[in-house]
Amino acid sequence: MTEKTRQMKILCIGAGYVGGPTMAVIASQCPDIKVTVVDINPERIARWNSERLPIYEPGLDEVVRSARGRNLFFSTDIEAGIRESDMIFVSVNTPTKMFGTGAGMAADLQYWEKTARQIRECSNTPKIIVEKSTLPVKTAQAMKRIFDAGNHKTRFTVLSNPEFLAEGTAVNDLKHPDRVLIGSDTSPAGIRARESLVDIYARWVDRDRILTTNIWSSELSKLVANAFLAQRISSVNAISALCEKTDADIAEVTRAVGMDSRLGSKFLNASVGFGGSCFKKDILNLVYLCRYYGLNEVADYWEGVIRINEYQKERFVVNMLGNMFHTLSGKRICLLGFAFKAHTGDTRESPGIYIAKRLMEERAKLVVTDPEALENARFELQGVEGDVCYTEDPYAATDGCDAVALMTEWPQYAALDFDRIFRSMAQPAFIFDGRNILDHAKLYTIGFNVFPIGKPALTHFHDEPSIGG
Numbered sequence: 001m002t003e004k005t006r007q008m009k010i011l012c013i014g015a016g017y018v019g020g021p022t023m024a025v026i027a028s029q030c031p032d033i034k035v036t037v038v039d040i041n042p043e044r045i046a047r048w049n050s051e052r053l054p055i056y057e058p059g060l061d062e063v064v065r066s067a068r069g070r071n072l073f074f075s076t077d078i079e080a081g082i083r084e085s086d087m088i089f090v091s092v093n094t095p096t097k098m099f100g101t102g103a104g105m106a107a108d109l110q111y112w113e114k115t116a117r118q119i120r121e122c123s124n125t126p127k128i129i130v131e132k133s134t135l136p137v138k139t140a141q142a143m144k145r146i147f148d149a150g151n152h153k154t155r156f157t158v159l160s161n162p163e164f165l166a167e168g169t170a171v172n173d174l175k176h177p178d179r180v181l182i183g184s185d186t187s188p189a190g191i192r193a194r195e196s197l198v199d200i201y202a203r204w205v206d207r208d209r210i211l212t213t214n215i216w217s218s219e220l221s222k223l224v225a226n227a228f229l230a231q232r233i234s235s236v237n238a239i240s241a242l243c244e245k246t247d248a249d250i251a252e253v254t255r256a257v258g259m260d261s262r263l264g265s266k267f268l269n270a271s272v273g274f275g276g277s278c279f280k281k282d283i284l285n286l287v288y289l290c291r292y293y294g295l296n297e298v299a300d301y302w303e304g305v306i307r308i309n310e311y312q313k314e315r316f317v318v319n320m321l322g323n324m325f326h327t328l329s330g331k332r333i334c335l336l337g338f339a340f341k342a343h344t345g346d347t348r349e350s351p352g353i354y355i356a357k358r359l360m361e362e363r364a365k366l367v368v369t370d371p372e373a374l375e376n377a378r379f380e381l382q383g384v385e386g387d388v389c390y391t392e393d394p395y396a397a398t399d400g401c402d403a404v405a406l407m408t409e410w411p412q413y414a415a416l417d418f419d420r421i422f423r424s425m426a427q428p429a430f431i432f433d434g435r436n437i438l439d440h441a442k443l444y445t446i447g448f449n450v451f452p453i454g455k456p457a458l459t460h461f462h463d464e465p466s467i468g469g
């Protein structure tokens with residue numbers, strides 16, 4: 001092949017929830033580009049090469065199957081991948097740092113830095129390095145310094161291209177993104193690198209949805225997007241507490257508020273709290289950055305989003321305890337769902353983890369059920385002292401229970417036969433709907449004592465409540 005027709009080679013370091021699906025979609029949209037995904041975790045790579053992918057994501061199997069072995073490859077040979085690639089996406093994890101300065105707040109950049117050093121050592125040809133992981137603003141500067149230090153072999157150009165996919169809808173989000181964001185510097189090499197990444201996305205994304213910005217705006221926009229999304233949920237959840245005190249109904253309030261076109265109706269569902277690997281860590285990262293720059297009022301403001309989320313989870317437990325006669329000791333409670341949201345098996349930072357631990361502290365006996373997340377649920381709760389068992393069958397899980405606490409909004413849970421469940425439960429039977437997806441009036445009629453979020457409770461204990469249809 002001549003230099004002109006040489007096949008472009010993309011490498012992605014990090015075969016996780018972002019690296020795997022993102023590269024699978026790029027490979028399926030660009031059959032002429034060779035896409036390789038590498039990881040230090042051999043089991044993960046083996047799963048990507050198997051029929052049982054390491055993550056559950058609707059539509060992902062088909063996309064992977066269409067490209068794997070053709071122009072999509074999963075490998076543990078990171079050095080070979082680096083050597084042969086033109087463009088390297090780095091999609092390693094950037095968790096909250098748990099030690100030293102910034103512990104519990106700053107992003108832990110050790111995986112990123114190790115990767116940067118490895119890239120530098122193994123590169124003999126020019127590389128475009130794409131920040132795919134979510135990173136503190138100014139990381140690209142640190143990366144550039146690492147790449148340039150003692151490097152006389154070749155040139156590196158760093159771009160920021162944060163990912164906005166949400167789990168459960170990742171394939172659709174990647175195929176039809178609201179926007180693609182690419183940050184670069186304005187040197188000729190920066191612009192050239194940016195244009196080559198724009199050209200890749202432009203194969204399937206309208207050019208007017210591909211935003212190009214300076215690199216710091218791009219890095220910061222990712223943190224801000226997540227902070228705004230989480231802020232919306234904490235705002236709704238804060239108001240749900242007020243609704244419960246005033247007999248207002250959070251669904252009616254959010255409908256009325258969301259019909260204002262300036263606010264919009266999406267992402268206004270009250271819940272037991274937000275989870276997922278990113279909202280909390282990215283806001284903490286933002287808070288840390290603000291404090292680092294001496295912006296303490298700004299930091300306090302964003303920290304409030306997390307405080308409300310913690311409060312919402314604790315409120316849920318206290319509500320269960322108070323309504324179940326102030327003791328959960330020895331009571332059997334079913335956690336209906338454990339994933340942090342529906343349509344994923346991911347349980348990272350799932351509110352279910354906190355609720356489960358608190359309920360076990362109260363010496364309740366737990367039965368955890370979830371259609372996709374049981375393996376991860378077991379992992380999250382390993383070593384936690386208490387009585388917990390797991391089953392995929394929701395009817396077996398609720399059998400003999402005193403209470404059901406709905407944690408995840410799996411649509412199949414709304415369609416369960418609650419007459420049957422009620423008959424199999426201890427009496428009085430309680431349902432705490434942490435996602436407001438169940439038909440509360442119907443559950444009440446069946447005989448349950450029903451506790452939604454941000455809506456009047458429906459109980460059989462006092463005067464007949466007005467359930468208002």
Ligand SMILES: NC(=O)C1=CN([C@@H]2O[C@H](COP(=O)(O)OP(=O)(O)OC[C@H]3O[C@@H](n4cnc5c(N)ncnc54)[C@H](O)[C@@H]3O)[C@@H](O)[C@H]2O)C=CC1
Pocket residue numbers: 013014015016017018019038039040041044078091092093094111114115132133134135163164165166167277278
């Ligand atoms: N999970 C999500 O929905 C989203 C995540 N992000 C961001 O993307 C980044 C990655 O997130 P996930 O994919 O969820 O993480 P993940 O933990 O699922 O995947 C990261 C992978 O990187 C690998 N890795 C770590 N160090 C490595 C090294 N030195 N060399 C090779 N592989 C290495 C790990 O073994 C792991 O498989 C994070 O910064 C996250 O904030 C951004 C948007 C969405």
Ligand SMILES: O=C(O)[C@H]1O[C@H](OP(=O)(O)OP(=O)(O)OC[C@H]2O[C@@H](n3ccc(=O)[nH]c3=O)[C@H](O)[C@@H]2O)[C@H](O)[C@@H](O)[C@@H]1O
Pocket residue numbers: 134163164165166167168226229233266267268269270271272273274275276277278279340341342
């Ligand atoms: O950076 C990331 O990791 C990603 O974080 C979120 O995606 P994700 O965490 O996968 O899922 P979301 O749909 O945002 O839900 C997050 C949490 O908020 C909860 N939620 C969501 C919406 C809502 O109205 N109410 C609510 O409680 C969900 O149940 C879930 O626990 C963002 O939506 C993505 O744009 C972003 O790329």
